[in-house]
Amino acid sequence: xxxxxxxxxxxxxxxxxxxxxxxxxxxxxxxxxxxxxxxxxxxxxxxxxxxxxxxxxxxxxxxxxxxxxxxxxxxxxxxxxxxxxxxxxxxxxxxxxxxxxxxxxxxxxxxxxxxxxxxxxxxxxxxxxxxxxxxxxxxxxxxxxxxxxxxxxxxxxxxxxxxxxxxxxxxxxxxxxxxxxxxx
Numbered sequence: 001x002x003x004x005x006x007x008x009x010x011x012x013x014x015x016x017x018x019x020x021x022x023x024x025x026x027x028x029x030x031x032x033x034x035x036x037x038x039x040x041x042x043x044x045x046x047x048x049x050x051x052x053x054x055x056x057x058x059x060x061x062x063x064x065x066x067x068x069x070x071x072x073x074x075x076x077x078x079x080x081x082x083x084x085x086x087x088x089x090x091x092x093x094x095x096x097x098x099x100x101x102x103x104x105x106x107x108x109x110x111x112x113x114x115x116x117x118x119x120x121x122x123x124x125x126x127x128x129x130x131x132x133x134x135x136x137x138x139x140x141x142x143x144x145x146x147x148x149x150x151x152x153x154x155x156x157x158x159x160x161x162x163x164x165x166x167x168x169x170x171x172x173x174x175x176x177x178x179x180x181x182x183x184x
Contacts, residue, residue: 015060018067022059025071026052033078042099042148048081099148104169106130106144119146130154145169 052074059070088095103119105112106126116123126144129152135141143166145153155165 011063014063018070019060021067022056022070022074025067026056026074029071029074029078033082044084044098045081045149048077051077102148102153102169103146104143104166104171105146105152106138106141107171108142109139121146126152142166143169 055070055073055077058065059067059073084094084098088098103115105115105119105121111123111126116126127138129144130138130141132152133154133156135154135156140156141154142157143153143155145155145166147153153165158164
């Protein structure tokens, strides 16, 4: 029964020392790599965040994994994250592969059934997003977009003219390469 709660003092000491050092190493690497590493802006960012947590747990609890191996694992994941994000900012095709494209689900008073089906989103989820944005009526809304991070953006009708926040969202009836600003 004692083995369930307490193994050996040296195992506890190892967990404490390696835990502190692994934590310091991870924080230092994250500070060096910048804010984007833990941003969860898209699926790739989320995978890296989960993998970092898993690596930390493995280093802490698995005596067969050395601190050096864990730090190398952190550095590898953060380095790959940096490389992919650096490349995706510079090359559109990499950005599209890594992050995908936002999906327009509701536009100017109507649900877009094909887009809803493709995104696996129900109309009631779109209405919930509108309510969550503080709007009572769908006719107050210009568009609802499923963003690449899985969140919904609700865009109210614009009172002012200027560049549209919808310019990188495919409009109904356009192909995915058409990036024209929607007309009013």
